[in-house]
Amino acid sequence: MTRQHVYWLIAILLVLLYALGPVAWILSLSFENPEKIGAGGFFPTDFTWDNYKLLFEGPPDFRYALLNSLGIAAIATFISIGLASMAAYALARLEFAGKAVILSGALAIAMFPPISIAGSLFDIWRSVGLFDTWPGLIIPYMTFSLPLAIYTLSAFFREIPWELEQAAQVDGATPFQAFRRVIVPLAAPGVFTAAILVFIFAWNDFLFATTLTSTNAARTVPATLAFFTGASQFTQPIGAISAAAVVVTIPIVIMVLIFQRRIVAGLTAGAVKG
Amino acid sequence: MAATTAPTQAGAPAKGGKSARSREERRLAWMLCAPAVIVMLLVTGYPIGYAIYLSLQKTDLRFPGRSEFVGLDNYIEVLTSSSWWTDVFNTLFITVTSVSIELALGMGIALVMHRAIFGRGPVRAAVLIPYGIVTVVAAFAWRYAFSPDSGFVLTEQDLLGDRWGSMAIIVLTEVWKTTPFMALLLLAGLALVPDELHEAAKVDGAGPIQRFFRITIPLMKPAILVALLFRTLDAFRVFDSVFILTQGGGNNTETVSILGYKVLITRLNLGVGSAISVLIFLFVILIAVLFVKGLGTSTAQQRGET
Numbered sequence: 001m002t003r004q005h006v007y008w009l010i011a012i013l014l015v016l017l018y019a020l021g022p023v024a025w026i027l028s029l030s031f032e033n034p035e036k037i038g039a040g041g042f043f044p045t046d047f048t049w050d051n052y053k054l055l056f057e058g059p060p061d062f063r064y065a066l067l068n069s070l071g072i073a074a075i076a077t078f079i080s081i082g083l084a085s086m087a088a089y090a091l092a093r094l095e096f097a098g099k100a101v102i103l104s105g106a107l108a109i110a111m112f113p114p115i116s117i118a119g120s121l122f123d124i125w126r127s128v129g130l131f132d133t134w135p136g137l138i139i140p141y142m143t144f145s146l147p148l149a150i151y152t153l154s155a156f157f158r159e160i161p162w163e164l165e166q167a168a169q170v171d172g173a174t175p176f177q178a179f180r181r182v183i184v185p186l187a188a189p190g191v192f193t194a195a196i197l198v199f200i201f202a203w204n205d206f207l208f209a210t211t212l213t214s215t216n217a218a219r220t221v222p223a224t225l226a227f228f229t230g231a232s233q234f235t236q237p238i239g240a241i242s243a244a245a246v247v248v249t250i251p252i253v254i255m256v257l258i259f260q261r262r263i264v265a266g267l268t269a270g271a272v273k274g
Numbered sequence: 275m276a277a278t279t280a281p282t283q284a285g286a287p288a289k290g291g292k293s294a295r296s297r298e299e300r301r302l303a304w305m306l307c308a309p310a311v312i313v314m315l316l317v318t319g320y321p322i323g324y325a326i327y328l329s330l331q332k333t334d335l336r337f338p339g340r341s342e343f344v345g346l347d348n349y350i351e352v353l354t355s356s357s358w359w360t361d362v363f364n365t366l367f368i369t370v371t372s373v374s375i376e377l378a379l380g381m382g383i384a385l386v387m388h389r390a391i392f393g394r395g396p397v398r399a400a401v402l403i404p405y406g407i408v409t410v411v412a413a414f415a416w417r418y419a420f421s422p423d424s425g426f427v428l429t430e431q432d433l434l435g436d437r438w439g440s441m442a443i444i445v446l447t448e449v450w451k452t453t454p455f456m457a458l459l460l461l462a463g464l465a466l467v468p469d470e471l472h473e474a475a476k477v478d479g480a481g482p483i484q485r486f487f488r489i490t491i492p493l494m495k496p497a498i499l500v501a502l503l504f505r506t507l508d509a510f511r512v513f514d515s516v517f518i519l520t521q522g523g524g525n526n527t528e529t530v531s532i533l534g535y536k537v538l539i540t541r542l543n544l545g546v547g548s549a550i551s552v553l554i555f556l557f558v559i560l561i562a563v564l565f566v567k568g569l570g571t572s573t574a575q576q577r578g579e580t
Contacts, residue, residue: 011386012393019400022415022450023407025426029418041427085314095296096303109314110504111562113511115531116555119538119547120321120328125334126532136339145316146310188538204408206514207531211539224409226518238424245411252406260399267405267455 009156013152023249029242037238049133051243062244064216069248072134072220073202076141080198081191091150092157110147114140118211125212132213137220140212142200148201149194152266156190186212193266196259200252221248322555328548335542336394348549357533357548359535362557365529367441370518372448376505377498379449380456387457390463401454409451413518440525447515457503463497464490487501496569503565507558530554 025042033046057063080251091099121140122131130136160183169179209223216224228241256263289357300551329348333341352358373458388398420443433439463505469488476483491498513531516523523532538547 005392008386008390008392010399015386015397016400017384018450019403019454022412022419023323023403025419026411029424051432068492083310089311090303090306091359094303094306096300098307100303102307105311105314107371109318111507111558112318113531113554115323115511115513115534116551116558117318118535119326119544121326121553123541123544124324125320139317143313144334146314150310200406204519206408206410210517211535222408223416225410238418240324241414242418245408245414248464249407250412253403254406256402256406257399258397260402262459263402264398267458 006052007051007142023253026242026245026249029238032239032242032244034237051239052247054237054240055247058240061216061224061228062240065219066124066247068216068218069132069220069222071204072137072218073140073199075134076138076145076202077195077198079138079144080145080149081153081195084146084153084194085191086155087150088153092160094160106147106150109144110151111184111243112144113145118207121208122211129211132215132218134210134218137205137208139206140208145198145201149198152194152197153190155195155265157187159190160186187269189262190266192203193259193262196263197266202254203248278399279574298457313376322552325551325555326358326547328544329537329552332450333544333548335461335469335544338485341545344545348545349553352549352553354399357528358530358553359525361523361528361530361533363509364527365512368448368512368529369506372445372452372509373505374500375445375449376456377502380453380460380501383453383457384460384464387461392575401457405454407451408445410513410518414449416443416450417519435525437526440520440527444512444515444519445518445526448509448512451515454503456505459497459504460494463494463501466497467493499565503562505568506561506565510558510561511554524543531559 009243028042028044029037030047030051031047032044032051032052033048036046047195062125077268087102090096091102119141122135125136130139163179164182164186167177173181204222204224204228205220207222213219213223223237225241225244228237228244320369330343330345331341332347344371383397383401387394387401390397396458417434419427422428422432433443471489471493472485475489480488511531511534512529516527516529516532517535520527522536524531528536531554534547534550537543537550
């Protein structure tokens with residue numbers, strides 16, 4: 001039995017190393033004095049906070065990008081979850097023809113290659129004035145996250161014991177009270193999980209962020225990082241990029257660690273049942 | 275409302291009430307689904323239609339107001355260019371290698387998590403971290419790790435300096451980022467394999483390897499195919515990691531999405547770029563149809579067997 005424990009411990013350590021190695025590396029780079037980058041070795045040789053100072057006190061690009069990323073991802077998540085909750089409620093609770101059509105349509109959107117409409121959106125957005133604006137990114141993000149949200153939410157909604165709603169009404173609650181006091185608390189964790197998944201999706205996007213924006217007005221962090229330039233046009237500010245990478249990674253890692261159990265349930269529920 | 279409900283209560287209560295109710299239910303269902311459906315149709319359907327229209331025009335944003343209908347000329351231009359076919363090869367190469375490695379590695383991680391004695395929580399949390407990390411960030415991390423100017427892995431040799439070295443790192447980045455997703459889907463599939471079957475096979479003298487290939491894999495086939503389908507289509511659109519790792523397809527590592535981006539956004543050639551967009555769309559449909567066929571036969575087989 002002890003030997004089995006040792007094997008298992010090795011397996012755990014390998015998985016941890018696999019998952020955390022690159023994160024630790026980018027963290028280490030972000031604390032290295034830019035002059036010393038390239039000296040070799042994994043750990044910083046000359047520890048400094050300068051890279052972070054440059055991000056928050058230097059040129060404003062990153063701060064705009066952070067604001068854009070947060071705002072755009074949050075609004076897209078909010079709208080997407082709103083629309084998806086309504087659809088998921090219908091798919092989970094009501095009987096109607098066309099259920100299969102909606103589910104397979106959503107599946108088709110999930111498989112849709114974004115590059116196929118990037119050019120059209122680029123052209124349309126330029127003529128209707130949505131190019132390089134927040135709504136210009138919010139619209140594709142909420143659309144492409146809808147399938148994920150609908151599948152996750154309808155899987156969660158199917159698990160809710162809806163009889164409780166009637167039970168509460170029998171006990172004298174009004175329909176609104178029954179919904180507000182009984183169903184909302186039961187549905188909240190599922191809705192929250194779906195929101196995290198959608199937020200990660202919008203936060204991660206790079207293709208639309210590069211094609212549909214051109215300035216700090218709407219450019220999000222991934223796109224800003226890709227076009228970051230240092231003191232001269234030809235040197236990439238490795239330290240600053242690493243620090244920026246850490247800044248956008250930490251919140252996601254914390255969120256993932258806190259809500260891991262629900263995220264796993266959300267990710268697999270949709271795929272296995274669908 | 276009162277007039278219609280009164281007779282049904284008196285006459286045929288169950289049937290009449292039910293159909294009125296179900297009609298109302300259907301209306302409510304459609305009202306609830308309509309916003310999401312309309313958004314999805316409008317934001318993908320209309321632009322893809324517009325892309326098809328543009329792909330039949332000679333349209334270049336550098337020369338506005340000079341578009342004309344050219345039929346399939348743009349498609350002929352793309353399909354006869356060698357760069358398109360190189361990019362198709364690169365994309366398929368990255369897709370096939372990364373998805374196969376992910377399947378093997380993901381299955382390993384899923385088996386480890388399934389047979390966990392302790393520490394299931396930390397492993398699951400750790401495995402989710404690559405999933406949450408922005409692809410661009412992951413690509414930067416790997417690029418800086420391997421580049422001799424900044425890295426610690428190979429300080430003598432520049433893997434990102436040649437084609438196959440770059441390909442290997444692109445595949446590595448993709449694998450690192452998406453294996454967790456694969457592992458979680460496979461883990462959910464593993465949970466569906468009943469333990470009794472394993473016990474029975476053990477009694478019959480089947481070894482662990484035999485049981486894995488004869489029981490686990492066949493029973494998991496639908497789950498495996500679903501995971502493969504999602505990952506294949508996802509890998510086929512590979513864009514972010516190539517953009518960062520080889521600065522947009524340097525060293526002959528350009529993929530079809532990168533080509534589309536360059537023609538549409540950098541060169542502003544909407545006609546030819548849209549033809550590329552439509553061709554990628556058709557490729558994706560083809561892959562999806564092949565998988566769905568495979569999935570259909572595998573579930574049919576299973577139903578026939580049991």
